[in-house]
Amino acid sequence: MSISSYAGNAGEAAAPPVPAWRRHYTLLLLTFVYAMSLIDRQIMGVLIEPVKREFQVSDTAMGLLTGLAFALFYSTLAVPMGRLADRSNRRNMVALCCGAWSLMTGLCGLAGSYWQLAAARVGVAIGEAGGTAPSLSMIADHYPPRQRSRAMSVFMLGPPLGTLFGLGLGAWLAQRYGWRSAFLWMMVPGVVAAILLRTGGIEPLRGRWDSSSEAASASAGAGESLATVVKAMWASSAFMRITVAGLLLGFAGYAIGIWSTAFLVRSHGLALKDAGILIGLTSGVAAICGSLFSGWLCDRLIQRDVRWQLGVPIIGLLLALPLGVIYLLYPAGNDWQVGPLKVPHAMVFNLLFSFFSVWWTAPSFAALTALVASHRRTTVLALYSLGLTMFGGGLGPLFVGMLSDALTPMFGAEALRWALVSAMGAYVLAMVAFATALNAYARSQAGVPAAR
Numbered sequence: 001m002s003i004s005s006y007a008g009n010a011g012e013a014a015a016p017p018v019p020a021w022r023r024h025y026t027l028l029l030l031t032f033v034y035a036m037s038l039i040d041r042q043i044m045g046v047l048i049e050p051v052k053r054e055f056q057v058s059d060t061a062m063g064l065l066t067g068l069a070f071a072l073f074y075s076t077l078a079v080p081m082g083r084l085a086d087r088s089n090r091r092n093m094v095a096l097c098c099g100a101w102s103l104m105t106g107l108c109g110l111a112g113s114y115w116q117l118a119a120a121r122v123g124v125a126i127g128e129a130g131g132t133a134p135s136l137s138m139i140a141d142h143y144p145p146r147q148r149s150r151a152m153s154v155f156m157l158g159p160p161l162g163t164l165f166g167l168g169l170g171a172w173l174a175q176r177y178g179w180r181s182a183f184l185w186m187m188v189p190g191v192v193a194a195i196l197l198r199t200g201g202i203e204p205l206r207g208r209w210d211s212s213s214e215a216a217s218a219s220a221g222a223g224e225s226l227a228t229v230v231k232a233m234w235a236s237s238a239f240m241r242i243t244v245a246g247l248l249l250g251f252a253g254y255a256i257g258i259w260s261t262a263f264l265v266r267s268h269g270l271a272l273k274d275a276g277i278l279i280g281l282t283s284g285v286a287a288i289c290g291s292l293f294s295g296w297l298c299d300r301l302i303q304r305d306v307r308w309q310l311g312v313p314i315i316g317l318l319l320a321l322p323l324g325v326i327y328l329l330y331p332a333g334n335d336w337q338v339g340p341l342k343v344p345h346a347m348v349f350n351l352l353f354s355f356f357s358v359w360w361t362a363p364s365f366a367a368l369t370a371l372v373a374s375h376r377r378t379t380v381l382a383l384y385s386l387g388l389t390m391f392g393g394g395l396g397p398l399f400v401g402m403l404s405d406a407l408t409p410m411f412g413a414e415a416l417r418w419a420l421v422s423a424m425g426a427y428v429l430a431m432v433a434f435a436t437a438l439n440a441y442a443r444s445q446a447g448v449p450a451a452r
Helices: 011-012 018-042 044-055 060-087 090-108 115-130 131-140 147-156 159-177 179-200 212-222 225-236 237-268 272-301 307-330 346-357 361-371 374-423 425-445
Strands: 334-338 342-344
Touching: 018 044, 018 131, 018 147, 018 159, 018 179, 044 060, 044 115, 044 179, 044 237, 044 272, 060 090, 060 115, 060 131, 060 225, 060 374, 090 115, 090 131, 090 179, 090 212, 131 147, 131 374, 147 272, 147 361, 159 179, 159 272, 179 225, 179 272, 225 237, 225 374, 237 272, 237 342, 237 346, 237 374, 237 425, 272 307, 272 342, 272 346, 272 361, 272 374, 307 361, 307 374, 307 425, 342 346, 346 361, 361 374, 361 425, 374 425
Parallel strands: none
Antiparallel strands: 334 342
């Protein structure tokens, strides 16, 4: 059975009016905060090479630093913070956490050893644990289901914006002033984002768009145990299959995102600054366009058939998979010279891959919010984020780092290329998971229990 079923817009009429511009402004602020979380999380991707050289550590150690160490602490606190957010002011929590992780990012620039840097990264992880799930819950209460994919697609601009500015600017700062300066400068906009959200964001009415039956269920379920919430998640066939797909895509996405800059440096001979700029521009701009387009497309198509909520992600993955493999296997030595910048022909395929590879994010997050009752939404999304970060962010970069080390005797500098290609196999499994969830999701939205 589904965790909850959406039954009309009864809550819409009863909800107190909130000016549209205040809702949209809050959404933009949450997107800004999300972008900063991804910048602070992913900046290690462009700093792998200089940090590795200074501290004399292996790819496995860098994979641990960029992935598992971060994910362990993020995951430990994500659920308790989600439970707290379900009972408190979510805007204030997100703002406080954003300020905290930004300050810890600054401390990364002061690290004198690998282990000091690891400790500061743990601090970033602890702060970010209270950011994403409460933000998604706020968006679900600001926008009705028929507009939610578009709203989620705006929020999902955070990662590509983080990629565009974090990788490009971070690489430039590291190249010109050293990797420590990149951390110190990236602290500043995060603190600004926290202040703006706390002073200008709006905390929405919880369960604003719930039907009357859902509102009664929320009231009856107040104070329910975590075990009850987990049991409801497990009982939802659609929820579990969408979650499996998300974990697999997080695994591949974090791995590729963290190691792409190093891949261009090693396999295409680019300077660190140029590699960061190219990844930021191609991946960032394309993902921004892909996220907005997929949200708009999904909201249009679900008016005809609710199964398009998962159909759009499947189509995106079908197109992204071959493009990603071609990008990673494209031979070096085929370049354009654009001013002082050497641009490998492979970047065309990265541009297209980045456009389609994000089609799963906004529609699948919107699907999860439709399956979850408002009173437990932040907790459930925190549990989902726990798995996404632990399995994806924790194991993805670590897997690629370990496989790269293992393949080095055979492939030399090209070992990272083949390690990244192997991570693309997760796309195939994710498509299968989404496909098997189609009918279960449709039944859940029609109020019919989905078979296990």
